[in-house]
Amino acid sequence: MSALFTPLKLGSITISNRLGMSALTRNRSTETVPNDIMQKYYVRRAAGGAGLIVSEGTLIAPQGTEWPQAPGIWDKSQISGWKKITDAVHDAGSKIYCQIWHLGRLSHPDAPQQISAGVPVYGPSAISARGGKFRSIPGSSGYVTPTEIQDPAVLIAQFKEAAINAKEAGFDGVELHGANGYVVHQFLDSTANQRTDKWGGSVENRARFALEVLKALVEVWGPDVALKLSPAGGYNDMGMSLQDTIDTFGYLLREANKLGLSYVAFVRYSAFLDPEYDGKKRGTPHDVIGTFSPFLSDTPLFVNCGVTPEEAEQLVSSGAAAGVFMGMNWIAHPDVGRRVEAGKLLDNVPDYAHLYGAEGVDPALGYVDYKGAAY
Template sequence: MASKLIEPLSIGALTLRNRVIMSALTRSRSVPTNVPNGINLEYYTQRARGGAGLITTEGTLIVQQGSEWQNAPGIWSKEQIAAWKKITDSVHNEGGVIFNQLWHLGRVNHPDAPEQKASGQPVYAPSAIAARGGKFRFLPGQPGYVTPTAIDDPRIIIAQFRQAAINAKEAGFDGVELHGANGYLVHQFLDSTSNQRTDSYGGSIENRSRFGLEILKELVSIWGNKRVAVRLSPAGGYNDMGMPLQETIDTYQYFISKADELDLAYIALVRYMPAMDPTIDGKTRATQHDVLASYRPCVKNSALFLNGALTPDEASELVASKKIDAAIFGQLWIGHPDLAKRIEHGVPLDAKLDYTTFYGHGPQVSEEEQKKGYTDYPFAAHL
């Protein structure tokens, strides 16, 4: 049933061995600092060995930030570059392709987080508007979000993304994906509820799109065509996002059309998922609509990937009908390090996920404990 997923896909000079894409999955295992470590190496190597057509790394911080996701990896230092190089070399040795997802959290950082304190920087955002919801569970009292400092000159942050792209290239990645989803910084600029600037980066759809598009242009200037991607969640309300329906559609149709003109490797769209739709002030926050139907016509030059609780059979049908070029899977890759090979050979997807181990437990937990639910899910015996 899922045969279309195992067909190769050419993207520029890259050939993906199949269309079973591994989503960016925040796992918070880069302990004790933001430097990728040995169990991160094992985790990515396993999934390359398991046949992933493309691995997208977990969100990788472009500068030191006080993330709610304690122990997420970074790409701003030489030590981090060297650590990622071990991972990219290992993935390539297994025949895999790997993109680095570049991440800035904007207003959903916290000034009391150790990493934010160490950076000496405030929490930045397009406007001084706090997000609602969210808790920093590793901080005393589990505080929520704070009112951020409005970014004075967005070009400074754009330059940080450019440097991160240079660093990712040095680390041996095959390309980079800009994280423009889930209420993080690029998304904050796109959404009029979090962006109330009056300069050239706020107000109109064109202005709110400017920040993300200028980043993409910088990334393409480093990597060239078909090596840069962007991830977007137009229907998602996570981290207090969500505009009125028509404004949402108009904004994303414009942004996606302009991004597609840059001849990207792919545009990854996340469809509506209830789990990513918080209830705030008694109302769900997301803007529910058919993401694929709304934006598929905007993508003409880049590949289109879809994410969001897809089953392999559903994904194969979407590929067969040419509605998408590849499917992104998240939780299925957590429990099945050999997901692509299982799909190819019709082996059941039978992992019993332990949700308590999805995210790391901080640097105080031993390496053996960090491995639980991370690198200890088994491969199918006969593959």
């Protein structure tokens, strides 16, 4: 694993190795405020050899999320809670980005945070996503038809404010969540965005929102801005034809490559994350790395989704990727980096029953109770 465990300069920082921990929703904050058990969780993974940690999806404004204990970063209490975590992660020898996140049409108007926000559920167009399961709302409530946001600049300003807050909270950078059917992805996808103004229609117009958000983040963070994309995925009712996918994401990446980003992370196609609607998978399976890496001549590329340690070493040593992110392995193994470097197996079994916690259950279960390997 000699290539995987070499340092890498990303933006203004240097990470100690190329094995990162991807954003993982865990549903353990106190309402929307990061807390002590979250600090313990992140610190164990920093000490466990993560070259770079990306925080769980962090809401930029109150939204009716499916995850009622998802953290936010729009007020001082949240900034303070995150600051304790980022300081502790740095003390443990790692770096940490904040993944900033807006759900767009995947919110629900009856969720407490959406009610407190006093705004409707916004999407690029008044087109609802299929599916949805809102754990905090009684019954089988699913996604609703969103209100078309009249001025997307409102959301861009929220992303920029979140970036400012993330800097105050001590993060090393921000990762824009542009994957998995959330608001940035919704603007990109022609099945969710059918606007006729400058924010929809053509490839250039559908990519405008993502690029304008990235530019706003760069104004705050300079080179310490990253982007996560899932061009092949069908999660949350996404998916275009292959040619539209290539045209759209190719244009976006060609323009993003000019912005001096710290990295772009690609989520590869996963059948597990591709739901069926009317008997058909929603995504567009293809080789996202081979297809889109040529657009990133000046931007480091990270690979995410189902990467094994052996494949990670091959991707980095061959130059196909600057680094990799793992997700589920970091849930069940707080010491993935140290295990892989020492040649230990990743053989803990995730506690799926407590992956996202449960009301009335000790939040430590399936969260901070995994054992590390003995060296």
